Amino acid sequence: MLELKNITKKFGQRTILDKVNLTIPSGQILAIVGPSGAGKTTLLRCLSGLETIDSGSFLWDGQEFDPANPTDSSQIIGVVFQDYQLFPNLTVLENITLAPTLALKKDKAAAEKQAKELLERLNLTGKEQLYPAQLSGGQQQRVAIARALAMKPQILCYDEPTSALDPALRGTVAEIILKLKREENMTQIIVTHDMDFAKEVADKTFTVTDFSQRR
Amino acid sequence: MNYINAILPSLLQGAQMTLSLFCWTLIISIPLGIIISLGLISHIKPLQLFLKFYVWIMRGTPLLLQLIFVFYGLPIIGVIFQRYDAALFAFILNYAAYFAEIFRGGFQAIPEGQYESARVLRLTKMQTLKHIVIPQVVKIVIPSIGNEVINLVKDTSLVYVIGLGDLLRAGNVATARDVTLVPLVLVGIIYLAMTGIASYLLKKIENSYSKWK
Numbered sequence: 001m002l003e004l005k006n007i008t009k010k011f012g013q014r015t016i017l018d019k020v021n022l023t024i025p026s027g028q029i030l031a032i033v034g035p036s037g038a039g040k041t042t043l044l045r046c047l048s049g050l051e052t053i054d055s056g057s058f059l060w061d062g063q064e065f066d067p068a069n070p071t072d073s074s075q076i077i078g079v080v081f082q083d084y085q086l087f088p089n090l091t092v093l094e095n096i097t098l099a100p101t102l103a104l105k106k107d108k109a110a111a112e113k114q115a116k117e118l119l120e121r122l123n124l125t126g127k128e129q130l131y132p133a134q135l136s137g138g139q140q141q142r143v144a145i146a147r148a149l150a151m152k153p154q155i156l157c158y159d160e161p162t163s164a165l166d167p168a169l170r171g172t173v174a175e176i177i178l179k180l181k182r183e184e185n186m187t188q189i190i191v192t193h194d195m196d197f198a199k200e201v202a203d204k205t206f207t208v209t210d211f212s213q214r215r
Numbered sequence: 216m217n218y219i220n221a222i223l224p225s226l227l228q229g230a231q232m233t234l235s236l237f238c239w240t241l242i243i244s245i246p247l248g249i250i251i252s253l254g255l256i257s258h259i260k261p262l263q264l265f266l267k268f269y270v271w272i273m274r275g276t277p278l279l280l281q282l283i284f285v286f287y288g289l290p291i292i293g294v295i296f297q298r299y300d301a302a303l304f305a306f307i308l309n310y311a312a313y314f315a316e317i318f319r320g321g322f323q324a325i326p327e328g329q330y331e332s333a334r335v336l337r338l339t340k341m342q343t344l345k346h347i348v349i350p351q352v353v354k355i356v357i358p359s360i361g362n363e364v365i366n367l368v369k370d371t372s373l374v375y376v377i378g379l380g381d382l383l384r385a386g387n388v389a390t391a392r393d394v395t396l397v398p399l400v401l402v403g404i405i406y407l408a409m410t411g412i413a414s415y416l417l418k419k420i421e422n423s424y425s426k427w428k
Contacts, residue, residue, distance in 0.1 A: 048335050049335065050331050050334065050335065075337065077335070078335070079335045081328060081331070081332055083328060085326070085328040085329055085331065085332035086332075087329065087332075087333075087346075087347050088351065088427055088428055089347065089350040089351050089354070089427050090347075090427075098336070098338070098346060099336035099337060099338060102338055102339075102342050102346070103336060103337035103338055103342075104337075131426065131427040131428070132427075133427060133428035147336070148335075148336075151336060151337070
């Protein structure tokens with residue numbers, strides 16, 4: 001279970017997040033919705049450690065953790081960015097194995113074996129040696145998901161997963177997200193402004209409109 | 216033909232000087248340029264201002280002036296260089312400024328998101344630079360570096376003005392002595408050969424980076 005307690009984030013004088021409290025039971029899917037600029041992405045960035053919070057705490061299964069300074073070897077948060085941010089100079093396989101080999105000190109063979117299993121599960125078999133630019137948008141997104149999963153996170157976060165995809169592919173992402181929930185019991189957080197999509201996949205929605213009024 | 220054979224050794228000797236200047240300038244100014252570019256994008260304000268000033272001076276004044284300044288000017292205030300050292304010193308300072316600007320642009324072209332995604336994947340700063348940022352920067356800067364490399368081959372001829380015996384000087388001496396165009400034409404051909412080889416090698420490097428975008 002992930003708990004956010006009194007999370008506050010300010011940029012200068014502007015309070016973006018004001019005492020956010022939120023609980024997500026393990027294995028569930030939470031959608032964070034709200035208009036542009038309300039602080040959805042900021043919340044995700046705080047949770048993934050890309051922004052430091054001004055006050056509050058994050059707890060995973062009752063244990064407090066600091067997303068900005070992950071210390072133990074098991075990762076709590078994995079992120080799939082809006083524009084994926086795959087590494088263009090590395091092949092699909094290298095994109096997935098880089099962090100496990102460098103950060104988790106996994107040996108290369110084990111990392112590759114794991115990467116190939118992930119690619120198979122995400123319907124990307126045969127793409128191992130291609131570079132990101134040679135893939136379609138949907139395929140790039142799935143590589144980004146595989147890359148995040150290779151770090152064995154407890155929670156997988158998506159920033160606007162449908163914004164860069166054509167409507168036909170929205171269903172595919174929804175399927176992947178639901179499959180991860182079903183087969184891996186993966187806790188997932190989806191930041192989106194796409195309400196239909198949120199309703200389709202999420203167990204619970206959290207709306208962040210409140211903060212924009214306080215500016 | 217006999218004449219060509221007769222003057223070729225002196226031309227090649229000059230070419231050797233040209234090549235030596237060319238190689239040493241590149242070997243030192245490229246790494247120096249990378250270091251300076253990191254200073255230019257650092258958040259240490261005084262360092263950044265100082266480096267900007269240096270780049271402004273080096274790019275804003277003629278290389279010829281810088282050469283004359285180092286060799287004929289500095290001795291007046293007691294700093295004396297040998298001819299070759301003076302040339303190398305001026306070339307390195309000048310080219311490092313150009314390379315620094317090129318690398319600065321390269322580093323700034325890497326989206327912030329690349330650093331962020333590396334960070335959530337828990338790569339260290341050094342790992343991020345080595346595996347992700349530098350390969351991308353190199354790909355971006357190769358065409359501009361290539362231009363400078365070709366320019367450098369030709370700019371080495373400026374050492375003529377401080378009396379170094381480079382390729383151009385060897386050709387000019389022969390032309391003045393024998394009253395014939397042949398040495399100058401040969402000098403041109405040798406420069407073309409050198410820039411041709413440099414272009415070819417640069418193309419090869421560029422191609423090796425073309426498999427990804």
